[in-house]
Amino acid sequence: MSASTPSPRAAAPSLSAWVGGLLASEWTKFRSLRSTYWALLIAAVTAVGGSAALAGPSGRQGSAFDPLASIFVGWLEYPVLAVGILGVMTITSEHSTGQIRTTFAAVPQRLAVLGAKTAVLGAVVLVLGELLAFGSFFLSQALVSGGPGLSLSGAGVLRGVLAGGFTLFVIAVTGFALGVIVRHTAGAVAVLPAVVYMPLLFLALPAPWDNRVGKFTLLMAAYQATSLHPQAGLLSPAWSLVVLVAWPVTLLLIGCILVTHRDA
Amino acid sequence: MIEVHDLIKTFGPLTALDRLSFSVLPGRVTGFLGPNGAGKTTTMRVILGLDDPTSGSALVAGRRYRDIVWPLHEVGSLLDANAAHPGRSAEDHLLSLALSNGIGRRRVRSMLELTGLAPVAAKRLRTFSLGMKQRLGIAAALLGDPPVLVFDEPVNGLDPEGVLWIRELFKALAAEGRTVFVSSHLMSEMALTADHLVIIGRGRLLVDMTTDSFVSTNARTDVLVRSPRAGELAELLTARGAGVRAEAADALGVTGLSAAEIGELAAGRGIALHELVNRRASLEQAYLDITGTTVEYRSGLPAQGEGQQ
Numbered sequence: 051m052s053a054s055t056p057s058p059r060a061a062a063p064s065l066s067a068w069v070g071g072l073l074a075s076e077w078t079k080f081r082s083l084r085s086t087y088w089a090l091l092i093a094a095v096t097a098v099g100g101s102a103a104l105a106g107p108s109g110r111q112g113s114a115f116d117p118l119a120s121i122f123v124g125w126l127e128y129p130v131l132a133v134g135i136l137g138v139m140t141i142t143s144e145h146s147t148g149q150i151r152t153t154f155a156a157v158p159q160r161l162a163v164l165g166a167k168t169a170v171l172g173a174v175v176l177v178l179g180e181l182l183a184f185g186s187f188f189l190s191q192a193l194v195s196g197g198p199g200l201s202l203s204g205a206g207v208l209r210g211v212l213a214g215g216f217t218l219f220v221i222a223v224t225g226f227a228l229g230v231i232v233r234h235t236a237g238a239v240a241v242l243p244a245v246v247y248m249p250l251l252f253l254a255l256p257a258p259w260d261n262r263v264g265k266f267t268l269l270m271a272a273y274q275a276t277s278l279h280p281q282a283g284l285l286s287p288a289w290s291l292v293v294l295v296a297w298p299v300t301l302l303l304i305g306c307i308l309v310t311h312r313d314a
Numbered sequence: 315m316i317e318v319h320d321l322i323k324t325f326g327p328l329t330a331l332d333r334l335s336f337s338v339l340p341g342r343v344t345g346f347l348g349p350n351g352a353g354k355t356t357t358m359r360v361i362l363g364l365d366d367p368t369s370g371s372a373l374v375a376g377r378r379y380r381d382i383v384w385p386l387h388e389v390g391s392l393l394d395a396n397a398a399h400p401g402r403s404a405e406d407h408l409l410s411l412a413l414s415n416g417i418g419r420r421r422v423r424s425m426l427e428l429t430g431l432a433p434v435a436a437k438r439l440r441t442f443s444l445g446m447k448q449r450l451g452i453a454a455a456l457l458g459d460p461p462v463l464v465f466d467e468p469v470n471g472l473d474p475e476g477v478l479w480i481r482e483l484f485k486a487l488a489a490e491g492r493t494v495f496v497s498s499h500l501m502s503e504m505a506l507t508a509d510h511l512v513i514i515g516r517g518r519l520l521v522d523m524t525t526d527s528f529v530s531t532n533a534r535t536d537v538l539v540r541s542p543r544a545g546e547l548a549e550l551l552t553a554r555g556a557g558v559r560a561e562a563a564d565a566l567g568v569t570g571l572s573a574a575e576i577g578e579l580a581a582g583r584g585i586a587l588h589e590l591v592n593r594r595a596s597l598e599q600a601y602l603d604i605t606g607t608t609v610e611y612r613s614g615l616p617a618q619g620e621g622q623q
Contacts, residue, residue, distance in 0.1 A: 075414035148397030
């Protein structure tokens with residue numbers, strides 16, 4: 051009928067077989083939903099489109115113009131939200147549909163599930179983010195014919211472009227961690243922009259407190275990390291990268307503690 | 315084999331499971347019965363490591379579920395047929411589960427065949443009826459060919475053909491030596507499927523016995539007698555040692571004497587009988603009597619009393 055007589059307990063798998071299975075499982079989930087492709091498409095179109103628009107004459111205005119960071123300023127609106135929401139949905143859609151109970155029944159090692167989801171989401175968004183970062187860079191350089199004309203070999207340029215792609219990765223994992231903590235799509239999607247755009251609140255603080263607090267936010271850290279000429283009052287690009295990493299890591303750790311103690 | 319030992323689960327002031335202990339043995343279908351809210355689903359969730367018990371333990375093959383690596387090879391389960399992402403196809407849903415436990419695509423295909431879902435394997439789950447989702451859940455439970463199976467209300471949403479199919483499937487799985495643990499709120503369904511019954515009410519164990527002994531202990535028999543001279547007949551029967559319960563002005567429920575003896579007795583006194591019927595209380599009735607006791611007992615308490623342990 052079903053197969054045969056009950057098989058004796060399968061031998062415990064090797065660590066690589068176990069991890070490989072988890073990654074394959076989460077990859078299957080990731081690739082088998084249409085919403086994944088919509089989010090990635092929106093991120094791609096708005097990232098490249100935004101950079102191209104900002105590279106044009108109308109975009110190159112204001113005293114704080116940075117020839118490199120300005121390419122990525124446009125990213126901070128739509129692409130960031132698209133990958134952030136993709137990160138949120140990676141876990142909240144499992145909660146809202148009840149899939150999470152099926153998932154945890156198949157893999158009761160919940161932290162491993164979070165790890166595999168982070169790896170799959172992170173790898174896809176990192177690769178896409180870097181592709182878009184370089185695409186945006188070359189496109190914008192082609193558009194600013196009479197402009198600065200940056201080359202990748204210039205000081206700080208390669209670092210800035212890589213940091214641009216890395217920012218999308220950071221935001222996606224941050225969104226995922228928020229989803230783990232909040233569990234509800236609407237709640238997590240509401241918290242996401244608050245976390246990403248927090249500096250807009252701190253800008254209201256009297257100087258120098260706006261920068262003293264603001265430099266630890268995702269938005270300012272991303273700006274500094276992608277700047278050709280980092281601002282003096284903020285963290286260095288290297289420390290800004292540390293801030294960028296600290297956000298998702300901290301939130302993920304909180305999520306890990308919660309997920310092991312909650313009923314599914 | 316599943317061993318539930320002294321399980322207590324509280325949700326705030328509510329006690330869902332109250333020192334619950336029982337074992338589910340291999341080679342037979344064990345029916346898990348109780349009214350809504352009795353704690354059946356909570357028990358199963360604790361067994362599957364989805365909920366943590368407040369105290370006590372639930373072991374599968376001697377281990378906590380959360381300690382099992384690749385548990386689909388050990389325990390197959392279906393708690394909620396809707397617990398699947400509606401945007402995913404049936405095959406991708408099963409494949410994601412299979413891969414997480416080192417099971418290949420071929421097994422996924424054969425489980426789709428077994429459950430009759432092969433023709434709709436590529437369809438997204440939002441298009442599935444509840445019955446189709448139940449079949450998908452059973453396919454998922456069987457993926458790892460596990461020796462232990464746990465199903466929560468698997469018959470819900472199935473058409474009669476599906477009910478028959480699942481009943482035969484459970485019996486076949488048990489006959490292969492597997493542990494089959496199936497919850498239901500329908501005594502009639504379990505009477506047909508289960509070899510053993512575990513009945514709980516308000517989180518407490520009420521019955522843990524074979525279906526056969528449950529039937530013989532609990533299916534009361536008595537004789538309904540209707541007569542215009544019921545009062546007179548009642549005295550006569552009581553004098554002969556029968557148990558008599560007045561059910562209406564002209565109706566008696568009699569135990570301890572057969573219908574023939576009652577008839578003879580009445581004829582001897584010239585008492586006319588309008589009805590003389592052997593009655594066998596249904597299993598459903600026995601079940602309601604047992605679970606109803608707990609409900610009555612509880613509802614007699616003041617509302618705040620439930621939280622005071």
